[in-house]
Amino acid sequence: MxxxxxxxxxxxxxxxxxxxxxxxxxxxxxxxxxxxxxxxxxxxxxxxxxxxxxxxxxxxxxxxxxxxxxxxxxxxxxxxxxxxxxxxxxxxxxxxxxxxxxxxxxxxxRAKTRESKLQVEVARLRYMLPRLIGSRESLGRQGAGSGLANRGSGETKLETDRRKIEEQITKLNRELDNLVHQRIIQRKQREKNNIPVVSLVGYTNAGKSTLMNAVLEFFNKGMGKQVFEKDMLFATLETSVRKVELDTNQTFLLTDTVGFINKLPHHLVKAFRSTLEEVREADLLIHVMDVANPQYAQHQKITNNILSDIGVKEIPVINAYNKADVANLKYPRVEGDAIYLSAKRREGVKELTDAIKDVIFKSYTTCELLIPYAEGQIVAYFNKYANVLEEAYDPEGTRLVVECKLADAAKYQQYVING
Missing domain, CATH: 3.40.50.11060 (GTPase HflX, N-terminal domain)
Known part of the structure; x- marks a missing residue:
């Protein structure tokens, strides 16, 4: 340009x-x-x-x-x-x-991956398709004044161009469908492993990637897991997925998605629908807002409207009011489902993750088990996949007080003595 x-x-x-x-x-x-x-x-x-x-x-x-x-x-x-x-x-x-x-x-x-490049190209071609007529207007005028043969050639050229674009869209969509299929397989594997998914959503440049990096640093020391972050519009187009391992042996996946903007072209929303499926399948949404921006309430409304358009409903939401330091607001603080924080200063991350745990691990229960010494593999399982609060050794076996999934408590019900 x-x-x-x-x-x-x-x-x-x-x-x-x-x-x-x-x-x-x-x-x-x-x-x-x-x-x-x-x-x-x-x-x-x-x-x-x-x-x-x-x-x-x-x-x-x-x-x-x-x-x-x-x-x-x-x-x-x-x-x-x-x-x-x-x-x-x-x-x-x-x-x-x-x-x-x-x-x-x-x-x-900004597109970096093959999928995002394909999605952008499909959106661009769909935008161009109805605008071919305008670019061929001179041909129409020529044909009208120079006999039917010329006019026919002008119309044929327009039809040829239109067909080429439609064929290209079909070809790109076919390739996109293959990538979407891979994504579905990955999602089913996650569901099979019973790992909860938390998605960051919000207006472009609200600080989603910065917040993601702050969470990764807090729990994983961020080693090799950082996502790209920069103070600019649409810094992130690709969906990044990172595993977060808590000190309680609980694990969840955190995803960073493309940001939204006012008057976001419907062609782009349609093209990126497969990427945004990640949001629709999440167990929890973190709606990140730049509270220092005077228009943040409008940004919140725009984001909610787009989420509704892509079929996101009945998913719990935590509102993360980011850049509270710039807005001179008291932080970190929690008010119901709202958390005021500063991702850049790494303040409020603990409060946010505590809120995440309260939502996605509410199906956990605390129980006491007495496991025979001959079943040592069960003790090892709970040490790996549950939060062991107490461990003692009785004559009959190992006594554990654990915070674990309801499914695990039911599976090992025969060893539960309290809970």
Missing amino acids: KNDAILVGVNTSHNEEGFSYSMEELENLADACGIQTIGKLTQNLNRINQSHYLGKGKLEELGNLIEEEEVDVIIFDDELSPSQIRNIEEATDCEVVDRTMLILEIFAR
Whole structure:
């Protein structure tokens, strides 16, 4: 993409603060693509102009601003229709990019794994498909004035391009299906091993990866397990899965997922649906929010809406209000299902993991067992897979007081003497 741009937005919500933030976010998205914002043009309307996005007067003002600033591109804060893109380019003689294109570009640059690259490419092709008509408009006009033969060739070229894209989407989806199948096998193996899954979700740049690293450091000393973290939009596109082993011999899997954003293109949500399946199958969600951001409540609402759209329901949620240090709020502190913490300062991690344990290990029970010395392998099993609170040696065998899974207590019921 080119370097200098004017940002354009229409405020139809009559919410000045929310609109200003959306334009600020658009500038950050442009910056993430290496585009410098030279100017901004905004308009308050009850609804977006169907043909040119802006009203006639504002469109003329935009044309003058483009000439004055000599910019390469104009970036719009909404997804534009094919006809809007064509009309605006004709009126301004300047390249037009919408918010969706910008986000797709960032995703394409950030994608690292084969799966995320495939997902981004499928989303990009789906976005392009209805916009082929606009790019072939000149062919249509040529054909109309030069006889049926020319017009037919123009239409054939359009149909050929459309078919090529549809074939490419089918091919990529086939490859994605194979990767999804592998993911399903891995998930079934985890279910078989009865390991709970905790997923970090939230708005982009809320600090999910930083929080994941903080938890890993706290329990595993973070050796070779760190995930990529950086203060930028969409630092994480791949789903990272890490095993967390508690000092109580309890284990869970922690997953870090792609962040969400306002007006997240539906093509991307659809393409990343297989990745987001990890969230839908989780036993617990940690909703991470940047409480220092004035729009964090709106971010929370957007995240909840997207989760609802992908079918996430009836999964327990812990709200992790991150960056409480920046917001000058008291932390670490716990208020019901809310925890105020600072992932960067590694403060509040213990409180968070205590809350995680309370939810995902509530099916654990405390019981006392007397295990004959001849059954030493059972003692070894409890030492490996349960939290042994007491261990003593009686004449009849080893006496254990353990915190263990209900299933294990039932399995070894014949040795339970109290519990």
